[in-house]
Amino acid sequence: MTVTFKDVKADLLDQIARGVMAPGTLMPNEMDLAETYGCARATVNRAMRELADEGIVERKRKAGTRVRKAPIRQARFSIPIVREEIEAQGAEYRYALIDRTVAEVPDWLRGRLALTPGQQVVRVVCMHWADGMPYQHEERWINPEVVPSVLRADFSASGPNEWLLAEIPFSNAEISFMAVEATQDLADHMGCFAGNALFRTERTTWLRERAITLVRLTYRRGHRMTTKY
């Protein structure tokens, strides 16, 4: 019976899983493995290539092949536009503006965004619904010194996220993930109880050293933000 690359790969994987070859272990060279399995070297090579592609082993030109330690230590999250996120779930998107005001920048925000005392900011509060259920509550502050056109935008028909993306680019952003207890006001909008734990992302975007916006996106109770890596 011919030994295929799948047989070789399965056996190597089994040895890795059983700890015969622990993370960091230098694997035998392809010639020796070919002899062990009684197959061509090309067969071993293909098995190794697939293990390398899957991030299980690491091949270095001169140092040989090792079982990887902690193969991947970074996860990537895409930052979606909420309308697209809801529509991708096959749900119907609905938008509602709750409040839009122009006021003097509050002290806490002035610090966060490095704004000038007394400067005006536009605050927008709105809701995003999926199939008639509250999905996300958005509270956002926009800096009209960087985006003067925001003073003319009323956000009655659509939200400030897509509007901003069409209006101005950003060069850097900071995003935080956290849990918050719903205030009574937030609970009323989200259809939950005050004190319930809600998942929130808070993001600031900048055009070089000038702050464009700070936004707090609070999701419905039970929301999970998931990614594979």
Added chain:
Amino acid sequence: MTVTFKDVKADLLDQIARGVMAPGTLMPNEMDLAETYGCARATVNRAMRELADEGIVERKRKAGTRVRKAPIRQARFSIPIVREEIEAQGAEYRYALIDRTVAEVPDWLRGRLALTPGQQVVRVVCMHWADGMPYQHEERWINPEVVPSVLRADFSASGPNEWLLAEIPFSNAEISFMAVEATQDLADHMGCFAGNALFRTERTTWLRERAITLVRLTYRRGHRMTTKY
């Protein structure tokens, strides 16, 4: 007075910020800009190169340079080992094992990890402290079919995360971020009140189609997980 690349860059940035050049706009070519600013083409080129490096404009060989729309839509999070995360903050790390049991896999977990009914799993509960304050509560299930050595590991001195990384590689993982309300037990460990909102990550790791572990990491109240992009 000579026009420097910094002058050109600042002026272009100002036009972008003021919306004179909105996202998606095709920018004038370098020759024309050089004429406008009364400087060498190389000066304009350098300004453009920096704007491109900062993700503000996008240069395409034949299509010219455009102001970027929504420049970066992905954030990367590193998945730290909690000891390293705490030590990086300059705090003293302390570990405490709360419980380690071997038991039949509960139904909810069997579904999550595609395990066999009646199979044994190792459950480990432990705490990670920073400067004597509760930092992270860890609840983890490990599959001994994939990592048999876990049956001999007692986790009394150090946690299962680093142990697993040294024991077995993983080829893929799924991570979720969420908010949970603290149970009384969790509140007791974390030094908060039952019902408080806590930030949690839940992660499963796999060696191809075989589940290695599911872990729930719940952070102290007020924790923010932050990244720049």
